[in-house]
Amino acid sequence: MFKKLFSNFVKKRNLAKLKDERFRFLFEEDTSGEYVVFDTETTGLDPKKDEILSIGAVKIKDNKILTSQTFEIYLKNSAEISSKSIEIHHIRPCDLENAINAKEGIEKFLHFIGSRTLVGYYLEFDVAMVNKYIKESLGIQLPNEIIEVSEIYFDKMMPLIPQGNIDLRFDTILKKCGIPNIGAHNAVNDAIMTAMIYLKLTQER
């Protein structure tokens, strides 16, 4: 009860800071019954310094991943991409030729997610990355509810290995859940695979 009150309070305070009325829909109640799984590729792991290179997202409804409405954008960046991060996300400067500017891209993303609950793997980081952009332009943080798949996985595995360390690495979870590795790690593929993990963990009886 208190928790709910508290979150409502936070939400209201967040709303009060909204600078752009066009994005009021982010605070409205979600009636679609859908979830959005998303993943970002960034230039590094520090939300303060680093920037988003690409965002991939898919919607989930019931037991389906709506790959028919896949969301994928590449963002223009201020700085050169460091060669070290290229090794991780395989996004080379030339891949960003079709990139759009960051403000426009993030707004597209907000329209895609609406007020739906967000699902992801270590989503805290991705949300923080997005917040960095919208705090500046809209004055707010993402108000959406958040579901963390590694947490669901942890809760599921806990009774099975009470004393052991639960390996929460993405590839390990994939393997344990029997999800096929559908291709290179990029934002969309990772989002789809995360969605599969989510369905596997929640649909299974």
Add this chain to the structure above:
Amino acid sequence: MSILDQRELIASIHPFGQLSSRELDALMKKIDIAYYTKDTLLISKDIESIAFYIVIKGTVHEYIDEQLHNVYSHGDSFDADALIYGKTESRFVVDEDLICYEIKKEDFLDLMQNKKIQSYFLQDFISRHKHLKEFDSQSDLTPFLMAKVSEIFLHKACIVDADVSIYEALQEQTKLQAKVIIVQEEDEYYIVTDTDLREKVLLESLSTDEKIIKIASNKIITIESSDFLFNALLIMTHKGIKRLVVTEDEKIIGVLEQLDLLSYFASHSHLVAVQIQKAKSIDELKSVSEDIKNLIVMLRAKGVKVRYITKLVSALNEKIYKKVFEMSVSKELLEKCSLIVMGSEGRAEQTIKTDQDNALVIDDNVNEELFVAPMEQLNAYLLELGFPTCKGNVMVSNPFWRKSLHDFKGQIEEWSNSLDEKELQNLSIFLDAKSVAGDETYLQTLRNYLYENFSQREDVLAHLAKAVLNFETPLSLFSGFVLEKEHNNKLDLKKGGLFAIVHGVRVLALQYEIDETNTVERIKALNNKGIIDKNFAEELIESFDTISSIRLITLLEAKELEEENYINPKNLSKNQRDLLKDSFKVVNKFKKFMNFHFHLNMVV
């Protein structure tokens, strides 16, 4: 990038690979991924199909009447029929947690606007099967082997009336530059060759004023112009002739010469036959039989249908048998008996030399003892030529398979009253008997005696037919866990599919008194008698052909004899796996048919 990965996967699934790049892009925008847990019922009589499914991971079982009909796993898709016709008799149940692509019904039906996709899904089983096969062999099919008789050069036919003089006929022949003269006498046609002219006119000093019909000997042998050249070669090899008269709508349009035909074929199958004929010693025969294996390998590589290859090989082996028989048996005894081959050889389905399965029927008035030594010699010769001895001792050296006509009749009476497993097995072997040397009327007599004794004996027939159900069709093996461990996770093509078709058809042939021994010919005959309909007959033939051809590839590659019937489905291409699955479906359908036909569920 990422959307490309998904796109590639879809494009790798037949027939989506035939879509244009733009169509594929549009399709990608309509595909969702769905997750279903074990035991979810996806489609059934009461649950209308709402989407087309393509399996990414997991397995789905399709049941018809509670019987496992098909298994779908990675890369497989289902079920177009349920979407197109809006109903299905099958139940599709998730067997292992399923992740799949889904194309919604409307979108799938939209997709059907594409002609290629449409024809693939709308075609019935048989044409879809052929479609897949074509796709499979596009790479290595040599078109000329599939060439029709009409495509090759034909010599002009020189047709003359029966009562023209030899001289006039020769003038006509020269004018047309024909190799032979065809003589018409009312509705019959005869042939006059150079040999006839030489032997009857020149050597016997016959006047060229005589009527041409006087020197004509043989009736013509014809082939339709729409037939395959390969069949023409078969007929020539089988009958030992050098030319065929080609007809179109029963009218003679030309003459096909062996020489022209041979220039079409790189192989020298006919020459092999000639070599057999001319061989004077076992050693000469040996070198010829080496050629046969090479011939098979080559024909197979050229995409020739297995049933034609097996027929050809059987025809060649028959000649070897005949030759060896003549080498072993003294002249005066040759026509006093009938040498028969049984098993796959009798059915003309054998590819590479299989075990010897032979028997000898002896005239009642001849002392059987006279044949003991020659038959032992025969077995020894065949062994030397690379025909392994039969493990079950079904050979002419065994007195059980070397009997007088009278004793064989007694044996048949015994068979018709016995339910003993061993006897039923011997009967099955005998049912495929085919005469290869000596006087074949002995075998025909026995055949008729068989029909007499087995008419109205549904009880024994049912017992004989029961063996069809002996082995499970290995359909579930594709899901990946139940492959035969002791055979390196492979499945048995013979037990799993071929045996049921061969044996079932064999029993039906006995019941309906069909003389043919070849399985395909028997199926055709059963269809002609109205026992099975045309569609089912074609399905059976295609399936039989598919399983046999996959088996042939394995046979050629097998290092050990014991492994020859085993294949690892993982080593097959996606198309071959689909074809094999479809074939096993037909095997199951056939088993059901046999079950119903002989009331097998009532037979203990």
